[in-house]
Amino acid sequence: MATVETEIVEAQQFIGGEWVPSSGGETFDDTDPFTGDIVARIPAGTREDAKNAIEAAAAASEEWGATPPAVKQQVFLKAADVLESRQDEVVSLLARESGATFGFGMFQMHFVPGLFRQAAGTAYASMGEIIPSDTGAFAMGIRRPVGVVGAIAPWNAALILSARSITAPLVLGNAVVLKPSELSPYVGGLLWGEIFAEAGLPSGVLNIVTHGPGEAAPIGDELVENPHVRVLNFTGSTNTGRILAEAAGRNLKRCVLELGGYNPLIVLGDADLEFAVNATAFGAFLHQGQICMSARRIIVERSIADEFVDQLAQKTAGLKAGDPKEHDTIIGPLITEQALDLVKSRVDDAVAKGAKVIAGGEAVGPCYQATLLTDVPEESEFAQYETFGPVAAIEVVDSPDEAVDRANATAYGLASGVITNDADKGLELAQRIQAGIVHVNDQPVGDEPQMPFGGVKDSGWGRFGSTAAIAEFTDMHWVTVGRPHPFPF
Ligand code: NAD
Numbered sequence: 001m002a003t004v005e006t007e008i009v010e011a012q013q014f015i016g017g018e019w020v021p022s023s024g025g026e027t028f029d030d031t032d033p034f035t036g037d038i039v040a041r042i043p044a045g046t047r048e049d050a051k052n053a054i055e056a057a058a059a060a061s062e063e064w065g066a067t068p069p070a071v072k073q074q075v076f077l078k079a080a081d082v083l084e085s086r087q088d089e090v091v092s093l094l095a096r097e098s099g100a101t102f103g104f105g106m107f108q109m110h111f112v113p114g115l116f117r118q119a120a121g122t123a124y125a126s127m128g129e130i131i132p133s134d135t136g137a138f139a140m141g142i143r144r145p146v147g148v149v150g151a152i153a154p155w156n157a158a159l160i161l162s163a164r165s166i167t168a169p170l171v172l173g174n175a176v177v178l179k180p181s182e183l184s185p186y187v188g189g190l191l192w193g194e195i196f197a198e199a200g201l202p203s204g205v206l207n208i209v210t211h212g213p214g215e216a217a218p219i220g221d222e223l224v225e226n227p228h229v230r231v232l233n234f235t236g237s238t239n240t241g242r243i244l245a246e247a248a249g250r251n252l253k254r255c256v257l258e259l260g261g262y263n264p265l266i267v268l269g270d271a272d273l274e275f276a277v278n279a280t281a282f283g284a285f286l287h288q289g290q291i292c293m294s295a296r297r298i299i300v301e302r303s304i305a306d307e308f309v310d311q312l313a314q315k316t317a318g319l320k321a322g323d324p325k326e327h328d329t330i331i332g333p334l335i336t337e338q339a340l341d342l343v344k345s346r347v348d349d350a351v352a353k354g355a356k357v358i359a360g361g362e363a364v365g366p367c368y369q370a371t372l373l374t375d376v377p378e379e380s381e382f383a384q385y386e387t388f389g390p391v392a393a394i395e396v397v398d399s400p401d402e403a404v405d406r407a408n409a410t411a412y413g414l415a416s417g418v419i420t421n422d423a424d425k426g427l428e429l430a431q432r433i434q435a436g437i438v439h440v441n442d443q444p445v446g447d448e449p450q451m452p453f454g455g456v457k458d459s460g461w462g463r464f465g466s467t468a469a470i471a472e473f474t475d476m477h478w479v480t481v482g483r484p485h486p487f488p489f
Pocket residue numbers: 152153154155156157161179180181182216217218219220221235236237238239240241243244257258259260261291292293386388414455459460
């Protein structure tokens with residue numbers, strides 16, 4: 001079990017209700033992306049650890065599946081309370097482990113207790129239907145837990161996304177093996193072992209396996225190939241999602257894929273300018289643009305473009321980059337040096353091909369300034385791929401129709417926004433935007449536990465969200481109760 005009395009968290013994996021080292025005995029240092037200090041020492045788990053975790057989950061799954069809803073409800077209500085009682089420590093860890101600013105840390109800290117408390121209600125959700133039968137039989141569609149669910153989470157909104165990956169599967173009666181990111185193994189992973197053990201979740205129902213940098217594949221392979229794991233949920237990049245989906249296909253394994261985004265934000269000519277500027281800055285730069293829903297392509301109608309761009313550039317230039325532990329910092333560090341290099345090279349490539357920088361455009365230590373580009377050419381890497389950092393491209397269009405065409409000119413389809421004072425127009429455009437999520441009169445970043453969250457196209461498939469998740473993490477069974485009746489022979 002981890003301790004926080006010392007500055008460095010000494011962590012173990014959580015398997016079958018025990019805190020255990022890696023089977024190979026190795027550990028790795030989990031570091032602060034701003035200072036480079038060691039935050040935690042984490043077991044560098046192996047495929048064997050993943051197998052042990054899956055077996056522990058399989059052994060615990062039947063009893064947990066048959067556990068009364070009142071018990072499941074109590075576990076989730078208690079988990080919410082335990083998490084809240086650790087708020088200051090968790091927000092500090094989010095800053096130290098994942099570079100989250102105070103604001104983004106608090107956002108996560110508010111979201112997750114709500115997720116748990118809504119899940120407590122899901123314990124009592126209707127799990128099936130009565131279906132009229134022509135045979136006179138009493139026919140039912142009954143949803144049952146699948147057994148073991150594998151969960152692979154990213155580092156970026158570490159607390160929310162790891163919690164989301166285990167919550168619906170657990171409350172629906174499944175046992176879970178969670179593999180957090182090597183970049184957030186504690187606050188996006190092992191922390192849940194501590195919290196759910198204290199909340200009374202039985203041993204083996206939640207298992208957490210960690211691994212060293214670049215060592216995800218063997219654990220992912222075990223989660224995909226082990227027949228005990230019936231459903232896999234993955235949140236992360238489109239590239240990794242594609243690898244896992246291919247393997248899942250070979251193994252006929254169901255999967256929920258929550259992948260990357262290239263999220264458009266349309267600002268129509270009738271928009272309230274101040275609101276549009278504030279919304280755009282928030283949507284593009286919260287958590288230094290390292291959110292799957294971050295606004296990346298700002299599409300503005302020509303009639304207000306000059307004024308909008310001027311005001312947005314001014315606001316962007318005023319966003320403080322620096323230490324995320326200082327409460328007025330808006331732009332914290334990028335998660336790794338490689339992430340920073342990628343952002344720099346994408347901006348440089350766009351500029352070399354003709355883009356103009358109208359705000360930011362420089363690294364400041366491990367941070368990258370909030371940056372706005374215009375005239376980004378279609379052939380630049382920035383225009384083609386998600387760039388996970390505080391950089392947004394502005395495009396000017398002549399009509400709402402052109403705005404929709406530009407919004408859809410991407411392989412991704414996660415989140416989007418349309419800012420307009422004409423709600424009917426906004427709704428009409430919303431029906432034509434190829435994205436799993438459209439917010440009229442808001443920017444793309446936002447989530448609530450009960451909403452059907454997920455993408456289309458290369459942003460994945462499947463939905464989290466308390467009702468949508470029931471279909472993802474249960475099996476539907478057709479069960480009949482008949483009466484004696486004649487047969488033809
Ligand atoms: P990533 O794909 O690099 O890693 C995600 C997870 O997959 C991590 O746990 C990682 O260790 C693991 N992983 C990597 N290779 C693997 C393999 N071969 N087998 C099994 N697991 C493997 O993504 P990231 O950098 O951690 O996260 C950022 C990406 O996630 C961005 O593209 C972002 O848009 C996306 N994201 C999507 C959502 C969503 O809900 N749609 C939410 C957050 C982040």
